[in-house]
Amino acid sequence: MAIAVRVRFFARLRELAGCEVEAIEVPPGSRLKDVYDALLAGHAALPPRESVRAAVNQEFADWGVPVADGDEVAFIPPVSGGLRCDTT
């Protein structure tokens, strides 16, 4: 059964995605990076994953973290003071 997650975009990513919130379904076993890759298919303007950080349920998380049904996933551009994007 597919996993339904709620994706939120902020700041420049929100503008590039063209929306603030998107509901998306991904296959079981999907990780954060799979969610982002799936979104890239529909939003070609989104930047490469290397310049973005991810959060699950309001906590920063690595790209390899699996997502669960009902999760709130956020894709976060660097903040003004230099949010580091060195997690993989």
Next chain:
Amino acid sequence: MRYDVTTDAIDPRELEAAVTYPGAGAICTFSGIVRDNSRGQSVTHLDYEAYAEMAVPQMRKIGQEIKDRWPEARVAMAHRTGRLAIGEVSVVVSVSCPHRAEAFEACRWGIDRLKESVPIWKKEHASDGTFWIEGHEAKAAR
């Protein structure tokens, strides 16, 4: 302890009142102010956008980190969102401690951590266009 993300004007004195206690001999307060220039260009105003549901818990986490390092510290933080004019207060970190050395250190540490780990973004409206400020980079906004 007080952590806010707000569209209302921030009064640094209110944060100081929130951290004061009888054993605190020092309160160090950092106020970030909207500047009229950036990257050699003049700035007309800023827009701040927050992931508020995450920003407040991140601030609380930084407050706890300060308490871990400086156990006698009390901490308050507030960040403004929405449209801000030149000269307005965008962010305040106030820390009280028994003595000034740790108050300065803890306050500096708190604002540095806030700037790097709290999901709040700055959109700069400048003479050369509108930009999202991401670290040292200014990226064209829509």
